[in-house]
Amino acid sequence: MEWIMNPWPWYVSGPLIALVMFALLFVGKQFGMSSNLRTACSIGGASKASDFFDFDWKKERWNLIVVLGAIIGGFVSANYLSDNTVNINPDVVIKLESYGINSAGESYLPTEIFGDESLSDPKILAVLLIGGFLVGFGSRYAGGCTSGHAISGLSNLQLPSLIAVIGFFIGGLIMINFIYPLIF
Amino acid sequence: MKTLVYLIIGVFFGIVMYKSEAASWFRIYEMFEFGSFHMYGIIGSALAIGVMGTQIIKRRNIKALGGQDMQLNPKAMSIPRYLFGGILFGLGWALAGACPGPMYVLAGAGYGSILIVIFGALGGTFIYGLLRNKLPH
Numbered sequence: 001m002e003w004i005m006n007p008w009p010w011y012v013s014g015p016l017i018a019l020v021m022f023a024l025l026f027v028g029k030q031f032g033m034s035s036n037l038r039t040a041c042s043i044g045g046a047s048k049a050s051d052f053f054d055f056d057w058k059k060e061r062w063n064l065i066v067v068l069g070a071i072i073g074g075f076v077s078a079n080y081l082s083d084n085t086v087n088i089n090p091d092v093v094i095k096l097e098s099y100g101i102n103s104a105g106e107s108y109l110p111t112e113i114f115g116d117e118s119l120s121d122p123k124i125l126a127v128l129l130i131g132g133f134l135v136g137f138g139s140r141y142a143g144g145c146t147s148g149h150a151i152s153g154l155s156n157l158q159l160p161s162l163i164a165v166i167g168f169f170i171g172g173l174i175m176i177n178f179i180y181p182l183i184f
Numbered sequence: 185m186k187t188l189v190y191l192i193i194g195v196f197f198g199i200v201m202y203k204s205e206a207a208s209w210f211r212i213y214e215m216f217e218f219g220s221f222h223m224y225g226i227i228g229s230a231l232a233i234g235v236m237g238t239q240i241i242k243r244r245n246i247k248a249l250g251g252q253d254m255q256l257n258p259k260a261m262s263i264p265r266y267l268f269g270g271i272l273f274g275l276g277w278a279l280a281g282a283c284p285g286p287m288y289v290l291a292g293a294g295y296g297s298i299l300i301v302i303f304g305a306l307g308g309t310f311i312y313g314l315l316r317n318k319l320p321h
Contacts, residue, residue, distance in 0.1 A: 010222050013204030014229025020197045021230075022237055027189055028248040030255040033285035037309040044306075052313035062190045067288050069194015070201070074292025077202035084293075086208045089219035096213070109209045109281070109290070114297040128297055131280025132287075132304020133311075134272050139284060140312040141319065142269025143259065146283045149270075150227055153259060155234030160259040160266050167270015168277060169216075175278035176216040 004081055021151055029062060032148030033070075034139035036063045084108045099184035127183065134171075142167065198289045207289045209281030216278050264320040276308075 008016075021031040038053065039060040046053035078084060086108055093104040103111045111118075118124040139145040142164045144153060150168065153161025201207045204226055215223035240246070241254055248254045277283050280301045282290060287305065290298040312319075 007205050008200075008203045010204070010225030011229055013200055013206065014226045014231075015233050016196075016200045017204075017226065017230040018233035018237065020193060020200065021234060023193050023196075025241070025254045025256070026248055027186070027193075028250060028252050028255065029190075033283070033288075034305075034309075037284065037305055038313075040306060041310050041313065046310055046313060049310070050313035050316070052316050053310075062186070065187055065190035066194035066197065069191045069196070070198035070285060070288040071194075071292035072191075073195040073198015073200075074202055074207070074289035075294070076195070076292075077199050077289075078293035081199065081203060086205050086210045088210045088214045089217075092210075092214045092217050092219035095217065096210075104210055108205075108207075108293070109295055113209065113281075114295050116296060119297060119300070125300065127279060128300040129304040129307075131276050131282075132301035133308040134276025134304075135280060135283060135287075135301070136276075136305030136308025136310075137312045138269050138271070138273030138276055138308070139305075140269075140309050142266050142273055145273060145285075146227075146277070147285055149266075151230055151234060154231055155238045156256050156258075157235065157238075158259045160261055163263060163266035164270040164273075167267045168274040170267075171271040171274020171276075172212075172216045172278040173274075174271075175275045176213065179275075179279070 005083065007082075007086070017151060018155070021147075021155065024066075030148075031152045032144055033067075034136075034145040034148060035060065036067050037136050038140060039063060078108070082108075099180065101184070123183070138171070197285065198292060201286050201289045202293065207282070207286035207293075212277065212281045262321055268320070280304075 024031045039057045042053040042055065042057040085106060087105055096104050101110045101112045113124055144164065149161040149164040205211045206226055211223055214220050238256065282301055287298055287302050
């Protein structure tokens with residue numbers, strides 16, 4: 001049973017993600033987790049503001065079922081399949097400590113950012129809100145996120161997906177190297 | 185019946201995301217610091233199998249359930265759309281330490297703060313819809 005409780009190594013996890021993609025292809029769908037954000041906007045009535053949201057969202061309901069499944073999967077994993085700690089490179093832990101983030105190795109997410117008490121800190125609130133905003137805006141602008149481009153698109157040898165993934169890393173490296181030192 | 189299949193795929197995906205630690209802010213940060221092979225190994229091994237499987241599907245013309253074509257549509261070419269959109273996404277991915285799949289997984293895992301990230305992502309998607317015609321694509 002230990003292999004279930006321990007974190008799964010990359011060579012187990014990667015092929016299982018490919019399996020998720022193939023399972024969705026097999027049932028006639030496409031693996032892409034950001035499109036449901038657009039569907040959710042449409043359900044909320046966003047088509048009144050932009051025709052981008054004016055589509056038959058009922059055809060995309062399947063995607064929301066996948067989301068519901070992912071939520072259940074997260075619940076099951078965190079409560080029954082994990083001790084909820086993540087062991088990262090010790091050098092990175094030291095770097096994080098210089099930012100005042102000391103929870104590496106003790107929790108799944110940094111308590112300094114995701115702990116409930118952090119929500120009273122306007123800076124942390126802004127980090128979560130702006131981070132989410134950029135993820136939502138950027139994935140729709142780029143026409144996909146990590147699952148849609150980095151897994152589905154690259155598996156299908158799509159040059160646009162390669163450009164998007166290069167963009168993901170340019171953005172991520174700018175954030176970590178130039179903007180994090182200003183925030184933390 | 186089909187709904188149950190989507191639900192099972194989603195649950196499986198959620199467990200894989202959580203257990204692989206791809207849903208952990210720490211792993212995303214570590215990836216952008218080039219501190220470990222872990223995330224690169226996940227994406228790389230998913231791709232190695234993904235590319236092989238996709239090629240087999242295309243060459244043998246394997247159909248989806250019900251006989252319809254698999255959703256392997258070519259993406260329209262553009263540089264600004266994918267590059268600018270990609271950079272904005274990357275900034276957010278590193279700032280929030282979560283991408284759209286793991287967000288929901290973390291919500292299920294009980295991290296209430298992730299709801300702020302999801303709210304922000306909905307806002308970002310909505311504002312993109314408003315500005316879409318003014319952006320280079």
